[in-house]
Amino acid sequence: MYDYNEYKALIEEHLLDYIPRIDTKAQMLFESMKYSLTSGGKRLRPVLLLAACDFAGGNIYEALPFACAIEYIHTYSLIHDDLPAMDNDDLRRGNPTNHKVFGEDIAILGGDALLNTAMELMFRDFTYQFDNLEKLRRHCRAGLIIAKAAGVNGMIAGQVVDVENSSKVNLQEYVDFIEENKTGALICAPIIAGLSIAGADESIIDAFNVYARCIGKAFQISDDILDMTGSIEELGKTPGKDSQQEKANFAIVNGIEQAKEELHTLTITAIESIEQFETSDKKFFRDLALRLEQRRA
């Protein structure tokens, strides 16, 4: 298996390749999509997809369209999330947000275009697999996992409750729902999709389901902690937004110390859930869980 930065480099090398050539009259659309796709980021979701596929013995080049599709979906969600009508953010990854550069109209359409391109890319992939029914089956399954995680019982639901949640009572139940859906769903999905593309056994998928849920939640809680403790330089975005907007999150509801404890517990549970696998194979996922706990940005 590669290390994190090797998967990341592969993704960044091909990230723009799957965007269809766009008529020059609509050039601004491509510029908007490209701007947000190439303005940095950890590439956590596509890296997880490639690594999971690799772990289960799959071909990472076959998984690459799905890895890019999930990064398109993640990127569209950030563009729309930053809009004035939503979180109203001026900075993202240290750069002006998409609507600050291209205007709100193009930012809305650029986001729409990234989601649509993810869909188009996966549909096109299926049509290439008709000579191999087993492969087609795996790819369709991966597509459905990603689509569901991004949708009305995943990321978008989490986003809606997050938006609606402003100024409301800080209920732990709502916070759990937001963390599980808004961020968690799209961190779980690439792991299970990557394993599916590789044709992994159900026992592997079951183990990684636990791992994926834990690191999904851990990632969101570490985000909450950073939102309270990080600086604008470290984060590349404005910290303290949640409390400013009177939003509930795990760290606000339970306090920083309990959030750090929960983060640690989730990290340990994630690592234990993949205990059964060979040390060399699981190293990537073990290291990643530890890195997420320690992240500063």
Place this chain on the structure above:
Amino acid sequence: MYDYNEYKALIEEHLLDYIPRIDTKAQMLFESMKYSLTSGGKRLRPVLLLAACDFAGGNIYEALPFACAIEYIHTYSLIHDDLPAMDNDDLRRGNPTNHKVFGEDIAILGGDALLNTAMELMFRDFTYQFDNLEKLRRHCRAGLIIAKAAGVNGMIAGQVVDVENSSKVNLQEYVDFIEENKTGALICAPIIAGLSIAGADESIIDAFNVYARCIGKAFQISDDILDMTGSIEELGKTPGKDSQQEKANFAIVNGIEQAKEELHTLTITAIESIEQFETSDKKFFRDLALRLEQRRA
């Protein structure tokens, strides 16, 4: 074959069935989606998909998920199009626009959710077809046709050029691009997708490609004419928006009379393109072309 209103009734009966059950915490999301899906409309795109499938001897119940998916995509595009940062419309089909009822944030997310649900619905359909490779092949092809038409070389591209086009020189080339992509693409796609689901011969698809392009363009030109001549009561939306926003469209660039002539020519060409088929079979498509030419809303 059914008549227009019978297909329409079938679609309206099932339009909400394909939206997954949403957690009550995110109930507002479902309300936003439902509001725009059930606030009327001609259902032209899904009707075309069912009729085309029926024409080619396919099973319209198999085509129904795709028909609903294309109506979800059309509806999301209207919600986003009406946003203050876009066309800033208060009325749609005689009712307050989605953001007027639910706020801009939920309108953005409700639109995103409709596009995502369309994708999820088509992916789910594929996974049901694994016992029949030929059927799966047809359905995947239909999905790709719809995804492409909605995307960066279809509807979204047309939308971008339309938005960018404000206050610019009224070039016929730009107008053609907008009409072909913003509206035309998503009127062609359901016809070809419906034929594909039924497994129609290439000769049928070729003939309907001409028909579809003509009525797609005719539909947009009749829209342009109505925007200049219709009343708010007839249209259910504010007329005269294009000229107010200094946008170019075919009727503004060429004048009402030439627009009516072009509309008539397109209608005749559409009807001629399907001349070869039996009178009883092609009746639906012949009547539809004539109806579009005469439409008052």
